[in-house]
Amino acid sequence: MALLELKNVCFSYDKQSPVIKDVSFEVQKGEYVAVIGHNGSGKSTIARLINALLKPESGSITVDGFSACDKKSVFEIRKRVGVVFQNPDNQMVASIVEDDVAFGPENLGVPRDEIAKRIDFALDAVGMQDFRKSAPERLSGGQKQRIAIAGVLALAPKIIILDESTAMLDPAGRKDVLRVVKKLNKEQGVTVIAITHYMEEVISADRVIVINDGTIETIGTPKEIFAKAKRLKEIGLELPTASYLANKLIEKGFRLPADVLSDEDLEEALCKL
Amino acid sequence: MQIIAKNLSFTYGKQTKAVSVKALNNVNLTIEEGDFFGIIGHTGSGKSTFVQHLNGLIRVNGKEGELRVGEFDLADKKCDLKTLRSKVGMVFQYPEYQLFAETVFEDVAFGLKSFNKDISQSEIELRVAEAITTVGLNYQRIKDKSPFELSGGQKRRVAIAGVIVSRPEVLVLDEPAAGLDPVGKREFLNLLKRLHSSFVKTIIIVSHDMNIISEYCNKVAVFNRGEIALVGTPQEVFADQNKIKELGLEFPLTARLKLALKNKGVEVGGDLTVEGFVTALSKLKEEGKL
Amino acid sequence: MREVTFGQYFPSNSFVHKMNASIKILIVIAYIVAVFSVKQFHFLGFGICLAFVITVTAVAKVPFLKVLKSLKAIIFFIVFSAVLQLFFNKSGTPLWEGGFITDEGLKSAIFVSVKVSLVVLGASILTLTTSPIELADGIEVLLYPLKIVRFPVHEFALIMSIALRFIPTLMEETDRIIKAQKARGADFDSGNLFKRAKALIPVLIPLLVSSFRSADELADAMDARCYAGSKNRTKFKKSVITWRDLIGLIITAGLVVAVVYCNGFYIFPAVFL
Numbered sequence: 001m002a003l004l005e006l007k008n009v010c011f012s013y014d015k016q017s018p019v020i021k022d023v024s025f026e027v028q029k030g031e032y033v034a035v036i037g038h039n040g041s042g043k044s045t046i047a048r049l050i051n052a053l054l055k056p057e058s059g060s061i062t063v064d065g066f067s068a069c070d071k072k073s074v075f076e077i078r079k080r081v082g083v084v085f086q087n088p089d090n091q092m093v094a095s096i097v098e099d100d101v102a103f104g105p106e107n108l109g110v111p112r113d114e115i116a117k118r119i120d121f122a123l124d125a126v127g128m129q130d131f132r133k134s135a136p137e138r139l140s141g142g143q144k145q146r147i148a149i150a151g152v153l154a155l156a157p158k159i160i161i162l163d164e165s166t167a168m169l170d171p172a173g174r175k176d177v178l179r180v181v182k183k184l185n186k187e188q189g190v191t192v193i194a195i196t197h198y199m200e201e202v203i204s205a206d207r208v209i210v211i212n213d214g215t216i217e218t219i220g221t222p223k224e225i226f227a228k229a230k231r232l233k234e235i236g237l238e239l240p241t242a243s244y245l246a247n248k249l250i251e252k253g254f255r256l257p258a259d260v261l262s263d264e265d266l267e268e269a270l271c272k273l
Numbered sequence: 274m275q276i277i278a279k280n281l282s283f284t285y286g287k288q289t290k291a292v293s294v295k296a297l298n299n300v301n302l303t304i305e306e307g308d309f310f311g312i313i314g315h316t317g318s319g320k321s322t323f324v325q326h327l328n329g330l331i332r333v334n335g336k337e338g339e340l341r342v343g344e345f346d347l348a349d350k351k352c353d354l355k356t357l358r359s360k361v362g363m364v365f366q367y368p369e370y371q372l373f374a375e376t377v378f379e380d381v382a383f384g385l386k387s388f389n390k391d392i393s394q395s396e397i398e399l400r401v402a403e404a405i406t407t408v409g410l411n412y413q414r415i416k417d418k419s420p421f422e423l424s425g426g427q428k429r430r431v432a433i434a435g436v437i438v439s440r441p442e443v444l445v446l447d448e449p450a451a452g453l454d455p456v457g458k459r460e461f462l463n464l465l466k467r468l469h470s471s472f473v474k475t476i477i478i479v480s481h482d483m484n485i486i487s488e489y490c491n492k493v494a495v496f497n498r499g500e501i502a503l504v505g506t507p508q509e510v511f512a513d514q515n516k517i518k519e520l521g522l523e524f525p526l527t528a529r530l531k532l533a534l535k536n537k538g539v540e541v542g543g544d545l546t547v548e549g550f551v552t553a554l555s556k557l558k559e560e561g562k563l
Numbered sequence: 564m565r566e567v568t569f570g571q572y573f574p575s576n577s578f579v580h581k582m583n584a585s586i587k588i589l590i591v592i593a594y595i596v597a598v599f600s601v602k603q604f605h606f607l608g609f610g611i612c613l614a615f616v617i618t619v620t621a622v623a624k625v626p627f628l629k630v631l632k633s634l635k636a637i638i639f640f641i642v643f644s645a646v647l648q649l650f651f652n653k654s655g656t657p658l659w660e661g662g663f664i665t666d667e668g669l670k671s672a673i674f675v676s677v678k679v680s681l682v683v684l685g686a687s688i689l690t691l692t693t694s695p696i697e698l699a700d701g702i703e704v705l706l707y708p709l710k711i712v713r714f715p716v717h718e719f720a721l722i723m724s725i726a727l728r729f730i731p732t733l734m735e736e737t738d739r740i741i742k743a744q745k746a747r748g749a750d751f752d753s754g755n756l757f758k759r760a761k762a763l764i765p766v767l768i769p770l771l772v773s774s775f776r777s778a779d780e781l782a783d784a785m786d787a788r789c790y791a792g793s794k795n796r797t798k799f800k801k802s803v804i805t806w807r808d809l810i811g812l813i814i815t816a817g818l819v820v821a822v823v824y825c826n827g828f829y830i831f832p833a834v835f836l
Contacts, residue, residue: 038454039425051787075789083787090780093721095696095728102799104788109795116799137731140316151788167452170316170481171523197454238455241484241526245547252555263526267533273563330742355748363746371743373768383765387748421772435747 001065002026003158003191004050004081009059011049019045021214022059027193029158032185034202034222035195037211038236043195046211047163050193052077064158079108082152084165088144089136097139097147098123098132104155115154122150125188126180142173146180153184159191160184167197174198199226199240203261210237223259242266274343274360274442274475276304276327281338282499283322283331296322298499299338304492306442309469310477311486311507313522314496320479323496324445327477328361329354342443359388362441362473366448368432372420380420381405381435388439404438405431407471409464426457430464437468443475444468450485462489487511487525487545495520507545539563571633573691578807579623580692584701586808587689590815594685597819598678602826604670609677611821615814616684623692633687634680641676648672699723704802717793725781733774740769 004027011020019042027033037043048054049061052068061068066076085091094100098119105115123129126146136144145165152160162181166174178201184190194201202208208225210217212235218225226232226243238244246260246269254273260266283297296319304310312320325331326340326347333340333348340347345357365371374380381401385392405412408430415423420431437444449465450458462485469476480486486493487507495503495510497520503510511517511528524532527550531541539562543553557563574580579587594615601608620630634641648671655667693701703720710716741751744765751762 039457048783053783053786075791078787078789083784085780085784085787087777087780089732090777091784092728093781093785094724099800103785103790106797106799107789107791109797112797112799112801115797119799136728137735148784155788172315172521199455233456236454236456238459245526245530245550248547248551249554252551252558254554254558263529266526267530270530271533271537325742328746330745355750358746358748363743365739365743365746368743370773371740371747371765371769373765373772383749384747387750439748 003029003064004193005060005062006046006050007060007062009049009056009061011045011054011056015057018057019214020049020056023211023214023216024059025209025216025219027159027191029191030185030189032182032192032204032206033194034205034208035193035211036197036199036202036208036237037217039197041211041236042214043211044163045214047083047161047193047195050159050161051081051083053083075108079155080157081159081161082155082157083161083163084145084148084152086164086167088141088148088168091148091151092136092144095135097128097134097136100136100147101150101154104151108155118154118156119150122153125153125184126150127176140173141169142176145169145173145177149177149180149184157190159193162192162194162196164195164197166201174201199238200262203240210235212236222261226261227259275306275341276302276343276443276475277339277341278302278323278326279339281323281326281333281340283319283326283334283337285322296499297326300499300501302494302501302504304475304477306474308475308477308492309490310475311490311493312477312479312496313481313483313486313493314502315521318496319499320496321447322499324363324447324477324479327443327445328358328363330363355388359384359439360441361443361445362436362439364433364436364444364446364449366451368436369425369428372428372432372435375419376417377405377420377423377431378416380431381438384435385438400438400440401434404434407437407468408434409460410434426453426461429453429461433464437473440472442473443477444473445477445479447479448481449478450480450482465489483511483523483525483528487527488547495522511545571629571687571690572694573625573629574694575624575692577622577624577692579619579688579811581805581807582692582811583802583804583808584693584697585704585802586804586811587693588698588701588705590811591685591689593815593819595682597822598681598685600826601678601822604674605825606674606677608822608825609681611818611825612681612685615818616681616688619688623688625688625691629691630684630687633683637679637683641679644679645672645676648675695727696724699727700800700802715793717796729777732777733770736773737766737770740766740773 007024009020009023010018012018023046035043035046045054049056050063050068052074056069063077064080066073068077092100093103101119101122102115105118110118123132126149128143128146128150131139131143136147139147149160160181166177169177181192181194185192194205196202203222205222207219208222209219210225217235218228226239229239229247232238239247240261242263242265243260246256246266250256250258256269260269278300281297281300282295285294285296300323312324314320322331326333327342329347329352335348342357342361345352372380374383378401381404382397385397385400402412405415410427410430420428423431450461453461465476466489478490490507493505493507493510494501502520503513503516507525511524514532517524525545527545527547530550534541539557541550541553541557543549594612598612601612620627649664649668652665652668652671655665658664658666658669690698699720702723703716706714706716706719749762749765751759754762
């Protein structure tokens, strides 16, 4: 059985203009899935639905066997699905890093000794052990987001959703966050759903879900997705810079592979000419 | 308006005697009228501090260097900041967060009214309409709406309109494309390009996105620990491979490819725009040098 | 970059800093009671209290000037109440022939000033040696008994801690909005009071909007981390009482006994002065 399953999910904020229309997809354990779509396409709403912050109007969402539509299983769902939101400043509850990481387990009634262990583990996993006693306002944006990830990890989730978590970071911060998330995915087997604008972040995903106006436009591997340059542009998305440049060169008669995605790919291909 | 900074230094926390942080250290920089100038560097490298000097939000301490923006002498305590600020527009990160008025019209008109108390109503209408149209919005349709009910992209445009309404000759933007989706980003940068060929003569952008810098800027300055580490055209700056790596900065894709090809003995000319790179490479191919 | 400080916390590793915040609050309360219980014109009692303040300041390794500075904020109040005593206390004999100032008036003016100053000095040692977060935690522990009367102690404490956490964030945001509006020609420094108040609207409204957004996002982030009120919640932070606190309590008890002894075991009415 899939770890996460959405079936014919519909949702609207005002019961009139639907934001999510008949969305269905599955995510398997250990997958790294990217979700892309233009601003206002409904991709963030999907994150909130999966985490039971919003309730679907119709359709079903199942996480690890628990239904997100069932009021009684809300906490079972939230234990399993952690969300890291966009704004690094608006996710921290406490004024000291370790207290903030403790917030989730405290809510679950985890015994104190166990919380201490979880804080250790979570801060280790995001490489922020040295900042245990720091105040958040002394941290950079990237560090704050790593603390936010630690706060989610302390709940021992099976899925982590990054809801544009890197959008407000500088390149160094973005790199740090992505490195941490990839490590968690590879080494701890945490399933990752990354909602993002940055096409460069999509390249290394196992699968990509493209959302357009509340519906699923297409699902596929990054290579499959970025082969449809024209359609992507129509729905407000673009190719990674490397693919864009490669396509321009191919138009000019260069013999390059058609599925260049990353900067490294293009560099290699050009050097082989 | 030409901008000249000479030995400009600035220290935070000097007044309070708290931990003082040297944010700028002997900065010498000239930005010519007509430049599309890029400023890059790590967070905390001093770029924001520098940029905020340009319209007097941060004042030059008389003893710590000179700064001239056109005819304005920023080191002079009596410098007419109001007029200066009408000529040097500044757009902060996420400018949509500064919107406050009941209608788009009122919000855009705010700057105009603050700069010029005696301006006539008809003049205001004219200028607001011009600003809103310039940023690519429909004046009639949007002027009476509340700025808070607009979409994210529209809000940002309205915020820009509120800055360019005073027809600044210099426009400074801090990370202008942050938070926009790819197409929104491209449209927005094209808007800047359009502005650059209107009354705005000089555009200065602070950005972490090297591909934007290489695509749009004719000159770049790299800040590092309050000093200018490199300055020149994008080609010149990113040709200094070791320095860029030492500073821990990224390369624009085109610069990266050029370096890779150079290591293989192929010199690609042209500038660092995608267009320029493709043209230069095609030429090499035709000449059979690839 | 800019260090955002609020309150007047003076970080150090001293004996006093390491004491338990709740105990420190209790000690300050006991100290204030002692100051207030000093019998009219028994200046020796004040001498004992001053000695206590000086000793604690020295042990806390806080510059004495910093403690004295706290008087600056209430200097007006001190002068005002002294003047009141000086001119309106008609008991006792006039200081000079036909004068309107009496010896009692002068004495009580000095007495009141010293009393108020001592209270403020004591309280400021507390805020100098205890960070706002520790204070909030300390208050929470002290409020715990109120649970019996269904006072929402946990919620109250959470509100305090979130408020403290967001002060630096809001200050940064305010700074940014002020700069943005200044760049658009806003003028906050000229004109009459009404004009200046009006000039703040372009700052206050965006600030309000952004606070609401922060509150919304924080609420989502808290929900996502399984927050469900105080029910079945554990607390990671332990309020630890050490030998330091015992010593502190013993010395404070000594102070109270000494003052009461000076008063000739006369304590009650003065407390309510």
